[in-house]
Amino acid sequence: MGRVVTLVLVDPAGTVLGELPPYEVELPWWQEVADVVAGARERHGVEVTVLRLLGADSPAPPGGRVSYLAEVAGDPGPVRPTAIDLAPHPHRAPWAEPGGPRASLSWAETELAARGRKVTAAVQQRSWNLSAIWRLETEGAPVWLKQVPAFFAHEAAVLRWLGEHAPGTAPVPIAAAAGRVLLDDLPGTDRYGAEPAERAHMLARLHTAQLAALGRADELLALGVPDRRAPRLAALIREVVAADGGPEHAALLDGLDGRLAAVEDCGVPYTLVHGDFHPGNVRGAGDHHAIIDWGDAVLGHPAIDLLRMCEQVPDPAPLHRAWCERWRAAVPGCRPERAVELIGPLLALRNAAVYAGFLAAIEPSEWPYHAEDVPHWLAQALR
Numbered sequence: 081m082g083r084v085v086t087l088v089l090v091d092p093a094g095t096v097l098g099e100l101p102p103y104e105v106e107l108p109w110w111q112e113v114a115d116v117v118a119g120a121r122e123r124h125g126v127e128v129t130v131l132r133l134l135g136a137d138s139p140a141p142p143g144g145r146v147s148y149l150a151e152v153a154g155d156p157g158p159v160r161p162t163a164i165d166l167a168p169h170p171h172r173a174p175w176a177e178p179g180g181p182r183a184s185l186s187w188a189e190t191e192l193a194a195r196g197r198k199v200t201a202a203v204q205q206r207s208w209n210l211s212a213i214w215r216l217e218t219e220g221a222p223v224w225l226k227q228v229p230a231f232f233a234h235e236a237a238v239l240r241w242l243g244e245h246a247p248g249t250a251p252v253p254i255a256a257a258a259g260r261v262l263l264d265d266l267p268g269t270d271r272y273g274a275e276p277a278e279r280a281h282m283l284a285r286l287h288t289a290q291l292a293a294l295g296r297a298d299e300l301l302a303l304g305v306p307d308r309r310a311p312r313l314a315a316l317i318r319e320v321v322a323a324d325g326g327p328e329h330a331a332l333l334d335g336l337d338g339r340l341a342a343v344e345d346c347g348v349p350y351t352l353v354h355g356d357f358h359p360g361n362v363r364g365a366g367d368h369h370a371i372i373d374w375g376d377a378v379l380g381h382p383a384i385d386l387l388r389m390c391e392q393v394p395d396p397a398p399l400h401r402a403w404c405e406r407w408r409a410a411v412p413g414c415r416p417e418r419a420v421e422l423i424g425p426l427l428a429l430r431n432a433a434v435y436a437g438f439l440a441a442i443e444p445s446e447w448p449y450h451a452e453d454v455p456h457w458l459a460q461a462l463r
Contacts (some may be wrong), residue, residue: 081108081142081143082104082105082106082107082108082143083104083105083107083108083110083116083142083143083144083145083146084102084103084104084144084145084146085102085103085104085105085116085119085146085147085148086099086100086101086102086145086146086147086148087099087100087116087120087128087130087147087148087149087150088134088147088148088149088150088162088164089126089128089150089151089152089156089159090131090149090150090151090152090166090178091151091152091153091178092151092153092178092179092182093178094166094177094178094179096162096163096164096166097152097156097159098156098159098160098161098162099147099159099160099162100120100124100126100156100159100160101124101160102145103119103120103123103124104119105119108141108142108143109141109142110133110136110141110142110146110208110448110449111141111206111207111208111210111449112205112206113130113148113204113205113206113207114203114204114205114206116128116130116148116150117129117130117203117204120150124156124157125157126152126156126157127152127153127154128150128151128152129150129151129152129181129182129204130148130149130150130204130207131148131149131150131151131175131176131177131178131180131181131207132148132149132172132173132176132207132208132209132443132445132446133146133147133148133208133445133446133448133449134147134148134149134164134445135147135445136448138448139448139451139452140448140449140451140452141448141449149164149166149176151178151179151181169443169444171441171442171443172443173209173212173227173229173442174227174259175207175212175227176207176443181204181207181212181214184212184214184225184227184260185199185202185214185225187257187260188202188214188216188223188225188260188262191254191255191262192216192218192223192254192255192262195254197218197219197220197223198218198219199216199217199218199223200217200218200219201216201217202214202215202216202217202225203215203216203217208446208449209229209438209442209443209446209449209450210228210229210232210375210438210449211226211227211228211229211232211375212226212227213225213226213227214226216262221264221265222265223254223262223263223264223265224262224263224264224265225260225261225262226260226261226263227259227260227261228259228261228375229259229441229442230259230441231437231438231441232259232375232376233259233304234303234304234305234306234375234377235261235373235374235375235377236253236256236259236260236261237256237303237304237305238250238300238303238305238352238374238377239251239252239253239256239261239263239374240252240253240256241299241300241303242289242292242374245289245292245293245296246288246289246292248370249285249286249288249289249370249371250289250370250371250372250374251263251264251266251370251372266363266364266370266372267364267365267368268363268364268365268368269363269364269365270359270360270361270362270363270372271359271360271362271363271364271365271369272358272359272360273359274359274362276393276395276396276398276399278359278366278367279359279389279390279393279399280398280399280402281366281367281369282357282359282362282369282371282389283385283386283389283399283402283403284402284406285362285369285371286354286357286371286385287382287403287406287407287410289352289371290351290352290353290382290385291351291410293351293352294349294351294410297350297379300352300379301379305352305377305378305379306378306379307378307379308353308378308379308380308430309350309379309380309381310337310340310341310343310344313340313380313430313433314336314337314340316430316433316436316437317333317336317426317429317430317432317433318333318336319433319436320429320432320433320436320454320458321333321429321432321458323436324432324436324454324455324458325458328462329458329461329462332429332461332462336426339422339426340426342422343381343383343419343422343423346414346415346416346418346419346422347411347413347414347415347419348381348382348383348407348411348414348415348416348419349411349414350379350380350381351379351380351382352377352379353377353378353379353380353381353382353384353385354371354374354376354377354385355374355375355376355377355378355380355384355385355434356373356376356388357371357384357385357388357389358388358389358391359389361373376434381419381423382407383403383416383419383420383423383424384423384427384430386399386400386403386420387420387423387424387427400417400420403416403420404416404417404420425461428457428458428460428461429457429458429461431453431457431460432453432454432457432458432461435450435453435454435457436454438450439451439454
């Protein structure tokens with residue numbers, strides 16, 4: 081299942097030029113745009129930069145008929161006339177505007193040139209409301225340019241902090257500014273589908289970083305890491321239930337503060353939480369891993385990361401036991417098993433609140449990426 085793509089073209093000044101005839105690409109994931117760019121070149125002889133999603137014939141990804149706004153520098157040749165409203169939006173990402181990607185690439189080229197590294201090619205990989213990603217070929221190894229929205233802007237600071245306090249846990253930025261970060265290529269692959277034994281190594285690697293973060297809450301908050309300890313988490317859960325839930329969800333809030341207090345009483349401390357700790361956010365091979373994509377990082381309870389890593393594992397008990405043993409050794413007297421038991425039923429509500437936060441911070445044309453996630457997780461909470 082791929083996508084049928086329509087590109088509405090604008091010039092660097094933002095003038096609408098028309099649209100290209102639809103064409104098919106293999107990858108169904110809407111945010112992946114490398115094959116969209118390649119398809120425009122191969123089928124229509126046009127070099128484009130994808131800016132943002134305009135619409136789709138299905139309410140959520142993947143697949144289907146999808147249209148994007150794309151920037152073209154030269155004459156695109158014959159295009160079909162189209163009418164489109166390109167009014168500005170306060171939540172539009174800077175890379176989603178004409179000229180935005182070029183500004184980011186110019187910054188990257190300048191930063192790398194200052195370090196004696198010339199960019200020889202730039203290949204767009206991803207463009208959506210959570211990130212823009214480019215692979216930059218240099219005379220040495222490849223470099224990755226990543227740009228994130230304001231609500232993920234703490235990612236670069238977290239990576240630098242990890243480089244200082246838990247070296248080897250995550251990639252260290254070459255340079256970072258204004259939501260942009262340059263990262264050296266990492267050996268290996270993104271570890272989607274990792275077996276439980278490899279996930280155990282991943283959890284142990286993360287534990288090293290989380291131990292380093294103990295007692296540094298003020299330091300992490302000063303870096304911009306969001307506070308998701310009990311009071312703030314409870315407030316966000318109440319907000320999403322009030323805004324998006326029905327009468328049947330109200331009962332889910334009964335005893336919420338007491339349950340969160342009981343989690344705290346188990347003695348497993350708050351620390352730096354990755355926030356989306358699945359194997360695809362770990363790169364490497366075997367037992368050599370670097371944890372990537374720290375935009376979701378928060379100050380919260382580490383069991384959140386354990387339970388995310390254990391999703392779709394047929395028997396998570398060994399991973400749970402190892403995690404609990406590590407925390408018992410680190411914090412004698414704590415009760416990690418009870419903490420996991422108590423926080424597990426709250427994760428669906430927490431996830432609904434996360435996606436509601438995304439929707440509140442992005443422009444409406446990009447809502448389809450996340451709109452179904454809020455009702456999905458509220459339904460999971462009821463189950």
